[in-house]
Amino acid sequence: MRFYVVDAFTGQAFAGNPAGVVVLEGDVDAAWMQQVASEMKHSETAFVRKSSTTTSLRWFTPATEVDLCGHATIAATQVLGGTQTYETRSGILQCTKREDGWIEMDFPVDEPRETQEDVSHILADEDVKPLYVGRAKENLFVELETREQVARATPNLSELKSTWTGRMIITASGEGGETGDNTDFVSRFFGPGVGVDEDPVTGSAHCALAPYWARKLGRKQLQGHQISQRGGIVKTELDNDRVRISGRAVTVVSGELHV
Numbered sequence: 001m002r003f004y005v006v007d008a009f010t011g012q013a014f015a016g017n018p019a020g021v022v023v024l025e026g027d028v029d030a031a032w033m034q035q036v037a038s039e040m041k042h043s044e045t046a047f048v049r050k051s052s053t054t055t056s057l058r059w060f061t062p063a064t065e066v067d068l069c070g071h072a073t074i075a076a077t078q079v080l081g082g083t084q085t086y087e088t089r090s091g092i093l094q095c096t097k098r099e100d101g102w103i104e105m106d107f108p109v110d111e112p113r114e115t116q117e118d119v120s121h122i123l124a125d126e127d128v129k130p131l132y133v134g135r136a137k138e139n140l141f142v143e144l145e146t147r148e149q150v151a152r153a154t155p156n157l158s159e160l161k162s163t164w165t166g167r168m169i170i171t172a173s174g175e176g177g178e179t180g181d182n183t184d185f186v187s188r189f190f191g192p193g194v195g196v197d198e199d200p201v202t203g204s205a206h207c208a209l210a211p212y213w214a215r216k217l218g219r220k221q222l223q224g225h226q227i228s229q230r231g232g233i234v235k236t237e238l239d240n241d242r243v244r245i246s247g248r249a250v251t252v253v254s255g256e257l258h259v
Contacts, residue, residue: 001025005042005253006075009201009232011101013250016232017201019075020045022257030058030065036257038062043196046072048080057086057093063195065089067138070203070245071232074103078249102235104246109238110207112141122163124156125149136208139189140168143212147172147186151227157192166193169205171212174225184222185213201232203245210236210243 002023010016020040022033024047037045037060046069049056057076059069068090077084077095086093094106112134119133119142120126132143140163144150150172160168168190174183187209189202199205206224214220220238225231235246 001257003040003255003257004075004079004251005040006078007250007252008071008074008078009203009226009234009247010230010250011248013252015230016247016249017071017199017230018042018252019069019072021072021075021079022047023079024049033058033060034065036060043191043199044069044072046076048076048086050080054087055080055084057088059088061191061195066194068107068204068207070105070107070206071199071201071247073105074203074247074249077103077105078251101248102246103249104244105203107204107207107243107245109211109241109243110136110204111211112136112139112208119168122155122159122168124154124159128153135164136169138165138167139205139208140164141208141212142168142170144170144172147174147176147227150186150188153188155190157190157197160190161192164193167191169202169208171209174223177225181225182223183225184217184219185209186225186227188226188228198228200228200230201226201234201247203234203247206234206236206245207243210238210245214238 004021007016020042047058083096097103114134134141171187189199189205224234237244
């Protein structure tokens with residue numbers, strides 16, 4: 001079987017978020033896919049199986065299967081090209097590689113609901129006072145006061161792992177960036193509950209970030225910057241209960257899976 005490593009949400013190699021992509025030949029079970037994902041050690045590995053009528057897509061972290069993953073979907077579309085309609089655990093997802101090199105995904109909105117719960121034991125910084133705390137479908141969602149607070153955050157991952165699903169998005173306004181920076185909001189994503197301490201760039205997190213910031217800023221088209229060590233740019237466009245999430249991708253490895 002063919003396998004690939006693709007850096008997603010970036011236009012240059014060794015940035016953005018690397019994902020594995022395996023193009024399946026025939027039937028394989030979930031336990032085997034989990035072993036391959038654990039071997040590859042990327043935050044997500046996508047498994048694609050094409051038939052004459054459908055294309056199925058599944059995503060695995062090194063520890064578990066997940067319902068939705070943006071950067072590995074972009075990686076799979078980088079490999080396959082064109083417009084792909086995927087059957088997934090989150091329903092039918094469409095993804096298109098455009099002529100300009102950007103890859104656009106059509107994902108369901110996951111707007112967070114305010115909870116006002118205390119997350120100070122997770123943030124582990126007495127000087128940081130969240131402006132908003134809520135929950136999306138599977139993620140804690142926390143807005144901080146400044147992008148600098150997001151950049152320097154060092155959450156207590158043990159506390160986060162033992163809380164709910166063990167996943168958290170932190171975000172802040174893009175104000176205060178470099179001159180000419182078109183960033184509307186910044187974010188980081190932590191997922192020790194699914195075996196990913198920090199994800200470099202998280203497409204699915206923007207299903208929550210896009211509606212939240214669209215409501216705050218009064219605009220449907222936004223640009224986000226996930227400010228992890230590798231970093232990446234994500235463009236979003238809100239369309240009722242769907243959000244179009246766009247990024248670029250670079251294929252860095254291709255080869256054969258022998259086992």
